[in-house]
Amino acid sequence: MAKVIIPTPLRKFTDNQSAFEANAATVYDAIEALAGSFPDIKKHLFDDKNQIRSFLRIYLGDEDINVLDKEKTALKADDVLSIIPAIAGGIN
Amino acid sequence: MAQETFSKEELSRYSRHLIIPEFNIEGQRKLKAAKVLVVGTGGLGAPLLQYLAAAGVGTIGVLDFDVVEDSNLQRQVLFSTDDIGKPKVLAAKERLEGLNPYIKIVTHNVLLSSQNALDIVKDYDLVADGTDNFPTRYLVNDACVLLGKTNVYASIYRFDGQVSVFNYTNKEGVVGPNYRDLFPSPPPPGLVPSCAEGGVLGVLPGIVGSLQANEVIKVITGVGEPLVGRLFLFDAMNFETRTVKVHRDENNPLNGKNPSITELIDYQEFCGFSSNKEEDVKSLSVAEFLELQNSDEPFQLIDVREDFEYDISNIDGLHIPLGDVEEEVDQIVSDKKVVVHCKAGARSKKAIQLLEKEFGFSNLYNLSGGIDAYFEEVDAN
Numbered sequence: 313m314a315k316v317i318i319p320t321p322l323r324k325f326t327d328n329q330s331a332f333e334a335n336a337a338t339v340y341d342a343i344e345a346l347a348g349s350f351p352d353i354k355k356h357l358f359d360d361k362n363q364i365r366s367f368l369r370i371y372l373g374d375e376d377i378n379v380l381d382k383e384k385t386a387l388k389a390d391d392v393l394s395i396i397p398a399i400a401g402g403i404n
Numbered sequence: 405m406a407q408e409t410f411s412k413e414e415l416s417r418y419s420r421h422l423i424i425p426e427f428n429i430e431g432q433r434k435l436k437a438a439k440v441l442v443v444g445t446g447g448l449g450a451p452l453l454q455y456l457a458a459a460g461v462g463t464i465g466v467l468d469f470d471v472v473e474d475s476n477l478q479r480q481v482l483f484s485t486d487d488i489g490k491p492k493v494l495a496a497k498e499r500l501e502g503l504n505p506y507i508k509i510v511t512h513n514v515l516l517s518s519q520n521a522l523d524i525v526k527d528y529d530l531v532a533d534g535t536d537n538f539p540t541r542y543l544v545n546d547a548c549v550l551l552g553k554t555n556v557y558a559s560i561y562r563f564d565g566q567v568s569v570f571n572y573t574n575k576e577g578v579v580g581p582n583y584r585d586l587f588p589s590p591p592p593p594g595l596v597p598s599c600a601e602g603g604v605l606g607v608l609p610g611i612v613g614s615l616q617a618n619e620v621i622k623v624i625t626g627v628g629e630p631l632v633g634r635l636f637l638f639d640a641m642n643f644e645t646r647t648v649k650v651h652r653d654e655n656n657p658l659n660g661k662n663p664s665i666t667e668l669i670d671y672q673e674f675c676g677f678s679s680n681k682e683e684d685v686k687s688l689s690v691a692e693f694l695e696l697q698n699s700d701e702p703f704q705l706i707d708v709r710e711d712f713e714y715d716i717s718n719i720d721g722l723h724i725p726l727g728d729v730e731e732e733v734d735q736i737v738s739d740k741k742v743v744v745h746c747k748a749g750a751r752s753k754k755a756i757q758l759l760e761k762e763f764g765f766s767n768l769y770n771l772s773g774g775i776d777a778y779f780e781e782v783d784a785n
Contacts, residue, residue, distance in 0.1 A: 319564060319639075320561070320562055320564050320639065320641060321561060330639075330642060355730075365591075366587075366588050367587055367588075367589055367590055369586065371648045374647065374648045374649055375648070375649055376648070376650070376651060378653075379649075379651055394637075394646065394648070396566075396648070398538070398586075398587040398590060398591060399560065399561035399564055399566060400535070400541055400559060400561070400590075401446075401535060401537055401559065401560060401561065401604075
């Protein structure tokens with residue numbers, strides 16, 4: 313099972329879970345499985361066209377999936393995926 | 405350029421730098437010759453400015469438009485209780501000159517904007533971005549790329565920190581990635597993790613801003629490997645750190661294959677806010693709202709603050725946090741006046757802009773100054 317690390321701003325949608333184990337063949341499947349388990353997180357991960365939102369970066373280990381095979385990047389059982397959001401600061 | 409020289413007092417002050425073999429007098433000379441602009445004197449600016457001043461950066465520009473407030477002091481350790489009410493740049497200048505009288509502090513008591521950014525940034529060698537909102541992040545980045553300056557970036561949110569060195573030109577003349585390579589577009593207002601649900605652990609900017617200061621000093625002196633093409637991530641909650649790679653993106657509109665941005669743009673609009681003018685959404689003053697409350701006119705009151713804020717105090721508004729507004733839109737009426745409020749008026753304005761743009765509402769009014777202004781007025785009476 314690949315592990316998906318959830319950034320703190322999104323943990324309010326995952327019952328404060330910081331990681332999610334996904335039985336998935338590709339990056340897209342893993343992110344979709346996360347959204348399947350926690351429906352409230354879905355709109356924060358995918359846009360209207362079901363594309364992963366552009367202000368999120370997805371990393372496989374320390375590498376950006378955009379220089380791999382993007383959402384289709386294949387996952388191995390011990391892979392670690394990170395969702396990295398743009399953050400700007402602490403004001404309202 | 406004439407070589408920087410040091411007085412006996414300065415040599416003594418910087419002696420712990422001078423005895424580091426990789427640093428020595430050459431590193432100290434480079435620091436003294438350097439001009440660094442620090443944008444934002446908040447949580448990140450506090451350690452950043454103090455360490456840069458202490459280290460002997462010769463010219464430090466301090467940019468902020470705000471005044472010191474009591475709620476700053478939980479993390480902005482540059483300021484004292486006595487500074488409350490003072491312009492931040494002036495309080496900072498006083499503190500930094502007390503710390504190191506051998507450097508020059510230049511104050512910019514302005515809001516950085518597309519109109520003034522290039523003119524301010526051009527006089528500096530390097531910019532350290534310690535701001536707290538997306539429009540200014542993109543503005544600082546774009547100004548740095550257009551002017552060919554290195555942008556030492558740090559950002560925080562609650563328990564998370566990020567650090568990177570953007571737009572750095574190495575000895576071979578190769579330019580590293582910038583903020584737009586990492587995040588081509590900002591989160592739209594209302595979607596996590598926009599800044600609507602603020603909050604930050606006080607010590608976090610101290611840690612992250614210190615890392616940022618370290619990168620500034622490395623870039624200036626050429627000591628070590630700067631954090632170029634890499635993004636450092638810190639999760640203070642679980643004490644996890646990671647460093648991931650950042651690549652140049654050929655679609656970057658600033659300096660990719662086909663650049664489409666050749667001058668600064670409207671960053672409020674780019675970040676999904678339809679510019680910052682008050683007249684953009686209809687508003688009610690607290691006095692007008694009180695009048696409405698006392699009249700027979702039916703209206704709906706909506707509070708878009710977070711749960712914890714609502715729990716502390718509320719004025720019986722229907723509670724829909726900003727991030728949930730789209731989902732709960734069916735609870736908002738369209739056949740009578742709807743007054744939307746938050747703490748101070750900014751989030752409710754975003755909620756109204758979102759509702760008008762996405763759902764065509766035309767009956768929404770922003771409570772100017774938010775619940776803070778409401779309580780102030782009610783208390784005064």
